[in-house]
Amino acid sequence: MKDLLVNYMNNQRKNILKKCTQCGLCIKKCPIIKNTKLKNITPQNIQKEVIKFLKEGIPNETVYNRGFSCMECFGCVDACCPQGLDPMLINDMIKWDYRRNNLIESKYTDPKDKNSLHRIISSTQINKEDYDKLLTFSPSSKADYVFFPGCNVYFQPEKLLNALDILDLIGKDLAFVPGLDFCCGESHIGAGAIKEADSISRKLIDKLSSYTPKTVIFWCPTCLCRFEKTLTFAVDIPFKMISFPEFVAENIDSLSFKKEINKTVTLHEACKSAFTGLDLNGARNILKKLPGVSLVEMPRHGKNTSCCGSGAVTFFKESFDTVRKERMNEAAETKAELLVDVCHYCHEVFIDREQKYNYSVVNYVSLIAEALGIEREDKFKKYKQMNDVDKILDDAKDYIEQSTFSNDNIIEALKTIVE
Ligand code: SF4
Ligand code: SF4
Ligand code: SF4
Incomplete structure (x- = not known):
């Protein structure tokens, strides 16, 4: 078909x-x-x-x-x-x-490309063993659940490693389908490449279906929304879908927390999950269960939340800056010590401006990991804030030694994450 x-x-x-x-x-x-x-x-x-x-x-x-x-x-x-x-x-x-109609040249980075930015940037933040783990499919067999991370979280691989550790601790019958070789097609749709998105999304659906799961767990809010709000009307999808935060919230009692966070936090949820109602409270319910976390809501939250603006960054940078600033100021007014985000895109745009505010920006999965006693540095944030390719190369030298990419490729890739 x-x-x-x-x-x-x-x-x-x-x-x-x-x-x-x-x-x-x-x-x-x-x-x-x-x-x-x-x-x-x-x-x-x-x-x-x-x-x-x-x-x-x-x-x-x-x-x-x-x-x-x-x-x-x-x-x-x-x-x-x-x-x-x-x-x-x-x-x-x-x-x-x-x-x-060739009225615009809209480009997208193809994650499948063996030299894609996703792969190169990922390899500068983690060791070879972890890198290989993030690209290894579960053996083909039946599984109750499949976990699909999407593509763009590979720019921030520590989040994905944390997510996999959490899933291991929850201990369900689960298969892992890595992103990159498979993709939901959202970047292609966003760039107007509908024909390409068509075949890419169907390859992913076939791959996910090959495990005959009852439910697919999506890390990325955008993948989940695209599946539930567009693809499901176009293609027959033979499994249920759930967001990673909802899945963790449902199973949180099987996790044994070891560390008190002792911080007041405010939550920037994934706007699209809330607007569509596909995940209104997953991350919120997790935060309420983390030891020592006190949640202060921003005026705009839940169904009335705000976007971080990142979707407009390519074509409407000034508009994006205004939307982001409004949201980060709103977070500052809560006087929280942490701004907790859910989507890795929100994280990327907030960490770029974190140093202007009195709070730290942290992703919810890093906070869960911290409470579980899992220690992993947010290297992506560190590198973005270094904002200097030479300094990043120095910090990343142990990983770069294990990376299979050439030095030239690595330097060119790192240039894309500094402003
Ligand atoms: S809201 Fe009004 S203008 Fe917008 S698509 Fe619907 S009918 Fe058209
Ligand atoms: S930015 Fe506006 S047009 Fe685009 S999805 Fe959001 S509400 Fe709809
Ligand atoms: S990055 Fe922005 S647009 Fe994407 S889910 Fe997060 S809040 Fe929404």
């Missing part, structure tokens, strides 16, 4: 053209609009241009700004449109049309 996602998108396009009343509600509710030039145009007029573009394919600045400023926060996917349409999918269609 070919082109299932492409067919789905084509059918949705017809549906949108038939049903969209151009009321503009989806644009009115979109949090990025006020940080772009679109703030000076009425939502109805923006949508009028968008629909005209979907029909006639003639590009203009308004359509570009609407499609490419989308942070893919999934905030408008459910229950925003009175006609039951998915407005985020309209933005995916704009990007698709721009790409296939």
Whole structure:
């Protein structure tokens, strides 16, 4: 069966053209609009241009700004449109049309590439044994659960090692399908490469299904949302899905904590998990069970949470900066000692500005690991904050000696993580 996602998108396009009343509600509710030039145009007029573009394919600045400023926060996917349409999918269609009509060159890093940044950056933070572990599939056999980490967490491999240790301690019948060779296709969708996303996502679904699991556990909030809110309508998916935080929260009583954290924390949840309701309380319930953790909520939390802005970083950097700053200031107002994030993307953008605030930024999985007595340094944060390739090379020399990548490749890759 070919082109299932492409067919789905084509059918949705017809549906949108038939049903969209151009009321503009989806644009009115979109949090990025006020940080772009679109703030000076009425939502109805923006949508009028968008629909005209979907029909006639003639590009203009308004359509570009609407499609490419989308942070893919999934905030408008459910229950925003009175006609039951998915407005985020309209933005995916704009990007698709721009790409296939050569109106823009939108690139993505292919994690499958043997010299992908994911692999090289990962190899500078962990030893060879751990690196190989993160790329080794469980032997083919039946398993109740499959754990799939996605691709981008490989930039921050200590989180994935912590997650695997936690799953070992929980002790369910579980298989591991590494990311990189397999991917959910989200980066391709975000770059408008729908045909590529179609085949990539179906290869992943086939691989996950080969273990005949009842449930697949997703590390990455974006993978889970893309599966539940797009792919599931296009492709038959023969398993249930759950987020890693929800799974850990459900099994937390099987973990024996050894260390008191003794900190006040505030939580930046993965916005899309909360907006879609796919995981409203997983990380929150974990924090409530960690010894010595006192949770202070930000005004915007739960269904009313905020995005970190990272989805707009490539095309709308200034808008992204504003969204991030608002969120980090909101965290500062709670006077918490730690800002705990869930998604590795949020982590990446928050650690870049951590030194401007009186709190530390930590990922929830690192905090669980710490409470369990597992010690692993957040090397990605350390390297980002060093912001100097020579210093990173010096700190990483023991790992680089074991890395199979050339020095030139490593230096070029490290340049991409310094500002
Ligand atoms: S997904 Fe988020 S950023 Fe994108 S259009 Fe919807 S609300 Fe706006
Ligand atoms: S809310 Fe729905 S009907 Fe209104 S403009 Fe957006 S997509 Fe069209
Ligand atoms: S990084 Fe986190 S908060 Fe930002 S868009 Fe992704 S899931 Fe949402």
